[in-house]
Amino acid sequence: MTTTFARPESLQDVVTHYCPGCTHGVIHRLVAEVLDELGVRERTVGVAPVGCSVLAYNYFNTDFLESPHGRAPALATGFKRIRPDMIVFTYQGDGDLASIGMSEIIHAANRGEKFTTIFVNNAIYGMTGGQMAPTTLSGQVATTCPLGRDTAKTGMPIRMCELLSGLVTPSYLERVAVHNPQQIIRTKKAIRRAFQYQIENKCFSLVEVLSTCPTNWGKTPAESTNWVEANLKSYFPLGVYKTPEEVK
Amino acid sequence: MAKILMKGNEAIAEAAVRAGALYYFAYPITPQNEVGEYLAKRLPEVGGVFLQAESEVAVGNMLFGAASTGKRVFTTSSSPGISLMQESISYMAGAQLPVVLLNIMRGGPGLGGILPAQSDYFQATKGGGHGDYRLLVLAPSTIQEAVDLTMQAFYLADKYRNPVMIIGDGMIGQMMEPVEFPDEHTEPPLPAKTWAATGASERRPLVVKSLFLDPIALEKNNIVLHQKYEMMKRDEIRYECYKTNPKNKILLVAYGTMARICQTAIDELETEGISVGLFRPISCFPFPESQLYAEATKPNIETVLTVEMSMGQMVEDVERVVARQRPVKFFGRTGGIVPSPEEVIDQIKQLLAAGTPAKAKA
């Protein structure tokens, strides 16, 4: 009998704490598959954020550092500067990366730090119970904007790929999604490319993944994937925002 | 090795390199900028890393990442910068990471000023960040001592897997003195850094973290930390007595730059036939409690006078230790004003003129 589908070596054999229908798990698996395929598991160090993926280190079969809220890019910088031979990635939510950690991600990207960021954008604060995130859509309901986000008072949702692509330093920036099989395949390609660039020591690379939070969106898993397609994707257009080749 | 004339900040930078700390992350702030400027040139020569971060918030966290490699890493800053690092200092203490931080203190609170002060004593010795943790805190009073303590600090950080803070002030950073660098380390060997993240090739993956969601596990970690601090209290007490003798009625207590000024005052008084002694904590945490108690409660001592470049911070430790066995008085200037030896002499003479105070209640 041939095995056609198995757990990647880069994932541990444990039970997940993520809610049913949450796509954090899909993203974990894609990262793990890529680490396996590139053969870098044994020299990889992940940096876990604060947010629902705070326990990412329980799932990946690689060394991990647990960062303060938003500071993963600074930890990754410190580590990678000393160990350029290792593969370093941060895994961060939108609250982590686009709110409290905005400064750290911009400066790490601008310095062209040679690590990879997996940016999970679910347009809400999951772990703390559904408060407004910097990426929460206009009119979207969250516990701290119960009547829907009023952008006149809170500003427009921040588009990180667009914002970072304004930087001159070579970077690989792509926005993808995981709400259907076709997008999942694309996401894996983007993650693979991001790590490949790191292996080639080319640039800072960030893959923004539109993710779901059925629990705090108050939707079923199926409604959630539809909502990504109908709402999230139109404000956060998918695509490649920058590649190192573009930068002379 | 011959002595060379060096500025305090540069001597500390060179000491760090010689201690094998080749990885430096920092953000500019007066009055310690010479450290970064020196290392920007020096570290590339020895295959090290110099990185100017975007903020002290980032610096602290770069240290976390960098220390996780198991290499010797450090930063230097001054009061407002150290405040911004408190988040990461708490995390590094929680994750048991060895790092060395130098605080060349300036006047505060807030943006304060850029002149020398000792007003971050509470922050350094009592916390600053959240949670049950302590730093090992060392306070040099000469540039030579700053060099020696810097080199020791990296060893101690590794030994205890704990952040170590050196507190100096603008005077220590800016003045020039002849210094000698020890040729070799003579410290006992340290255990292998099996906790460092180096890739899960020949072992199970490991996590460098301060997160313990299970209260039993968190309490266990806090107990481990506490035992470490108790070990420091037993083994890492550093202090010096200057001209303490049975003729003294007054015992001065001061650290760092202020201790030097007190020494000048003591020498001056000696020429007038007045004999005064000084107790100088070198480790501010662990505080030399029993040693100070022994000096302060000698039968001849009538008053203990604590002198600081602050509104009174270490004096609380002195009061705690002397525990009403003797009256504890305080004299300090703040805002960046360094008390002169004459001011200290004046304080001492006033105390002597006031005569023996009624014996304090035990």
Ligand SMILES: Cc1ncc(C[n+]2csc(CCOP(=O)(O)OP(=O)(O)O)c2C)c(N)n1
């Ligand atoms: C300094 C600090 N502030 C606030 C928090 C509380 N906190 C924990 S998770 C979180 C939000 C995380 O949201 P996001 O990054 O979007 O991740 P998600 O949970 O949605 O995956 C916040 C505010 C914290 N741990 N530390």
Ligand code: SF4
């Ligand atoms: S709260 Fe939301 S983001 Fe967090 S695990 Fe549950 S569904 Fe996922």
